[in-house]
Amino acid sequence: MTDKLTFFSEADNPEMIAAFHKAQETFKYFWRELSWEFRRIVPALDLACVKVAFMENVSYQAAPIVEHMWINDVEFDGYVISGTLANDPNELSNVKNGDFVEVPLNQISDWLFTSGGKTYGGFTIQVLRAGMDEEERIGHDQAWGLDFGDYNDVSVVYEQKEHPENLMEHPMSINMKDKLAAFIGEHPAELSKQDQSGYTILHREIVAGNKSSVEVLLQLGADKNIKTGKGNSALDLAKQVGWEEIIPMFEN
Structure with a gap:
């Protein structure tokens, strides 16, 4: 800044x-x-x-x-x-x-x-x-x-x-489910890879509100307990941004 x-x-x-x-x-x-x-x-x-x-x-x-x-x-x-x-x-x-x-x-x-x-x-x-x-x-x-x-x-x-x-979900999130699954299948390390701010692909998809993408990532073994560099969990991000459809996926 x-x-x-x-x-x-x-x-x-x-x-x-x-x-x-x-x-x-x-x-x-x-x-x-x-x-x-x-x-x-x-x-x-x-x-x-x-x-x-x-x-x-x-x-x-x-x-x-x-x-x-x-x-x-x-x-x-x-x-x-x-x-x-x-x-x-x-x-x-x-x-x-x-x-x-x-x-x-x-x-x-x-x-x-x-x-x-x-x-x-x-x-x-x-x-x-x-x-x-x-x-x-x-x-x-x-x-x-x-x-x-x-x-x-x-x-x-x-x-x-x-x-x-x-309003509930972007059409591309639904349409790209199979391609996302195929990508992770070919590059499984991407599930746990963190960027310089500590965000994983799961964190980024949650912030963007892509429910179908989040579902795919969890099904493929994404760790929902990984925290960002500032200590925010997947659930923290879902609550902060206000994606009500995603929050239950981490509270249950």
Whole structure:
């Protein structure tokens, strides 16, 4: 992490505060999609970014300066979100475009990914759009180059209305079960291999919420008691991120 400090601050607008909380509650879907994007040969996402609030105390005013700005190149370990600041601030002097940023999950204010022109997330954006007239919304969407659709209807996963089961699990997790089993069969050492942060493949699949992948790994002998470098177990990660369908697999 750079020496640039990051802070979180909630606005006074109750609709915006609700949007912040909704973004935090649903961030797991953003990360699940991005985790699969990293594995795709042909990218499916046009944009994937997270909004973070930055704050700076200044001597010439009582209240700190707060700016909400987007980061990209996002990573997530179940507790901490990291990425690169994607723009220069208007007023802040303690951060700049290109800075590396690390914040806990409860310090994000929004997330957004797009595919084929359709947007997912963007809760704070929709609050702003709700306060615009139709002409302003059209201009706003044209500036982004995206169609944000109905500000009262925010999707968090692909084909959410047509396939509500996609909220429970990503289709690719189900479709890739056999290939995952075959891969582990050929490379059994991958089950216990830990990265520099102490994460195994089981830990990573849990953070991404891939139930079918987790089932395969456990069936093939993955040790659910291995802890990360920070001492977090598989169950700890499932609870922290909030994957309710995975938690019982480790509590029983």
